[in-house]
Amino acid sequence: MIRLDAERSVSFCDGMRRRDFLHAGALSLLGLGLTDHFRLKAAGAIDRGREKNCIFLMLVGGPSQLDLWDMKPNAPSEIRGPYKPIRTNVPGIEISEIFPRMARQADKYALLRSCYHTAAAVHDTGHQMMQTGRLFQGGIEHPSVGCVLSKLRGPRGDAPPHVLLPRPIGATGGNMPHGHSAGFLGKQYDPFILNSDPSQPNFRVPDMLPPDYITAARTDRRRRLREMVDGSVAELESAFKASQDARLLDDNFNQAYTLMSSAKMREAFDLTKEDEKTRDRYGRNRFGMSCLLARRMIERGVRYVTINMFETVFNEITWDIHGSAPFSPIACYRDLVGPMFDNGYSSLLEDLHDRGLLEDTLVVATGEFGRTPKINPAGGRDHWPQCWTMLMAGGGVRGGQVIGSSDEIGAYPKDRPVAPGEVAATICHSLGIEPETELPGVQGRPIRVVEHGINPIHELF
């Protein structure tokens, strides 16, 4: 609990004396190192204006197109799989029976049934391409769209511009970067990473507030003392200036102080502020609670939220239904993963819609690839980047439509193939980022946000 009044006056090492005030926000007003952008915006309330947000749901593991959103009920049984299609509230659109709640609001999202990529069929490449629009080559790591947004727009008030929930993707077999970070833009544009499981009963962001024996005045004194120590050896300062990690450390401290001093952001992470019914509606699991957190983030000014539905594909029930250990069986879609997604995703769309936020918030849900049309001998499906289905809602996207289609067995796009670059271009378009915007790349050479010749999927809007 933060205390709201002073006990005594304290002095600072610069000799000034100040009242020992403890109201929330004091630290940020005192604290230096905030960006000019923030200074300008901090004066008033959050001015959301017409700026758009994005929630990007990375469905780690690679959901099957055939069992979920692009069913082929007339195909042979080894293709069509165990599930049946059901009707949605949009005539002509059918999805899998494992998504009853999604079926009731198909008017809110568009299905893109002709996604594909051409890189190696390992998880990591798809993660890279879906989050950044590009495959990493020639030693260049591209930034995720969320990090591009951080770079171009900065924070909105004291909310970090880009938050990643709940944790970064770990090992998925390829030993490659997964594309959630800022890459060549520099680590200062990396997302704020929660690194904690919001479905735990006593979930909180660790260490958001000082222990009760450290007053805000002491916190502030410590901060000033630390800055003095850091700045006192010139030769070291120049060594640290040349170190990306040292610069990042300074940014991290500034960001930490901003979070601490913002009652609004502390509250954003406090899921106990949501009633039990709401939490049940989202599903009391990591993904459901991450979706709920994402809504709370967007409500408080975060621009971009990345949610990783799973952290790995090994020894965990995920979309990665190879059928044999250490991966998942196809039945897990009905028993666990499907309901988890249905509840989290549907609740998120409902709430954003009810709060009037959906129009300003693009919600993207995609895996890193699809799955083999033919069921394998272990009763599962293997990696298949040649064709899959993704979902887009809000942010100007017209719901209730289907973009593209696949062939009769869901193996290849039949019309309007959608490549990862187009997806990234579409997110940029919705966020109002001009595709020809140039970012400072390696050795200062400009790199376009969206590669020349790649266009957003205009028919979505």
Added chain:
Amino acid sequence: MKRAILILMALAFGIWSNAGGGEAIASRAAGKEATSEPLLFDTTRPPAEVTTPADGWSFRNHVIPVLTRLGCNSGACHGALAGKGGFKLTLRGYDPELDFNVLTRQTQGRRVNRNEPSRSLLLLKPTMTIGHGGGKRLDVGSLEYKVLSEWIAGGLTAPAESDARIVGLELSQRSLTLGTGAEAQLRVIARYSDNHREDVTRWVKYSTADAGVATVDDDGKIKVTGHGETAISLWYQSNVSFARVTNPWPREIRPEVFAASPRAGFIDDLVIARLQQLRIAPSDQSSDREFIRRAFLDATGTLPTPGEVAGFLADQSPQKRTKLIDSLLAREEYTDYWTNRFADTLLVSSRLLRDNAMWSFYNWIREGVRTNKPYDRMVREIVTANGNTLENGAANYYVLHKETTELNENFSMAFLGMSITCARCHNHPLEKWTQKQYYQMANLFARIGMKNGTRDGDVQVYSNPFGEVNHPRLGRPLPPAPLDGQTLAFDATIDRREHLANWLTSPSNPYFARSFVNRVWKNFMGRGLVEAVDDMRATNPASNEELLAALTKDFTDHGFDLRHLTRTIMNSAAYQRSATPNETNTQDERYYSRYIPRRLPAEALLDGISQVTGVPTEFAGQPPGTRAMQIPDAKLANYFLTVFGKPPRLITVESERTAEPSVAQALHTINGETLNQKLRSPGGLVDSFVRLGVSDEMAVHHLYLAALSRPPRPDEEARLLAAIRQSDSRRQAIEDIAWALLTSKEFLFNH
């Protein structure tokens, strides 16, 4: 720019350097004698001038490379696991026999038409004469069309065991120095087992390691885009090589700068030569204060005490740094530190082992490090380990790796510094490793038996007389062989792991010692000569290849002695340079012109905080006084260690450990209990200062020496003393000063 190309073309015909198949790096011999054997054909000539070989085009050696160049057998097209449009080739042609059957036998032979080659689907489709989902890939007038149509007309020669095989790639240049904007054309010649040579420039796959320095197109044309150095790697039918492109920074540095920079041995000769070539001036040498802190942290993961710092500063001997290094190598903390590093690589944890077995493995490693067991012997003992795991700790390696593919892959990461995972399903796309080699290697592990021992937690590991690992596609086992080592007969009497150990630990193994030396080098220098340290592909050359070769040779010449290697590195002037950049090396983190600051490892950080505050950390289940660096078990939960990047030891990969800062770390340092409790703990340092009536001056001095190994500067001291005087609570003020020191970059980083 044109002139540059002309000169390079001239060079191309004059000097051919030689890169033997697997020993591309070992046999670096720029300017080796040109081979006089004429070329069988030359893909850089206009198609009409390319002579058809007397024996016709070979399916294995010509048709497959053409299909690869055209992209037909790529993963996005017919090389996909399920093929495309009912036509399936093996990924990049890793199985020519299978591809031959698919092309000539399936679909009633419509894919190839001997009587009218131009009516073959193989030619009609990619030229878009008839519809092709993959679009137009082939021109009728091209060399590739000529090869395919002549192979069809010539009678569809099948791949045969007797086909000549590639034994090496020759490059027009192994090393090019060019300015920004310059272009150059690489040329590549494949040398075959029957001694004939072919110019295959058009069919090679090229890629660049750093597109910020130079790019390369599909035809091998290089374009320089920025300053520095990059490698252009080449892949041709699972043979690999690379050319280095250097673009020195455009500035002049007087030769005296390099001549005057101190040198302590071969490391410095080679580092300085590189810096001179790239025009980067080295930083000055570190001060004694900087050096002692750095050396303690890098070699032992501990901070020097104020007494040790004072003693070192007072020592007048010119040899005192060498003496300090020797004394560090003899310390228990050195053993703890390197045991912890080995335990990371070997995945020591109670996740899959009982506590007693985990301890047995840990103690076995620790004893090896303590007695300086040669690295080759240590690894040999792991590879060939048999017996009860509670007695022979090394045997636990196999209990941790019961699954053969996982073992094969973690093993290659740990001891060869390379990932062979790609080759589990198909030939490695960037490397020479084939799927066959992968399963030949896996088959070396086919005969490891395990049964429960007599005691709880004990497992008996033994060598089975039988057992094979099947190649999944062929459905049969392949003769066991360690990657590019000698193949063993199925019925050979030697233990398969014995054979693997012989290959692995041989001083001539091009990967084993090299990858270890690179890891140790990174520990001290902040960056591997090869980055990442577990990506030691032949196509990922070192930033200073000569230096890595020399270090590796020195290491093996000295009996795989880790302490010798440590001593050699720490005594170099390169290691002892200051972290402060000059105007020429601010950008350099690759060529060792200055010491690269880095955040302390999680364990060293926590131990340092415990040491300075005088309050040890308690770890569940560990005896009191155990330091974080001494924790054997990765499963032991500690929030501080986790948030600061101690690896969970789930798979062998360098990126499990991170030294990257994060907001969570900052929050934990500011608000977390770890540091805050130690600062206010009764009996801790601050508490003792207050209770014993230590003066403000002495308290501040002691804190600086303990945390930063230096006294406060006068201005710092004045401000801190003022802060204490003005504070209502002296104790809290000292706590806050200690906090500021322990969270400063100067403390959190080694520099």
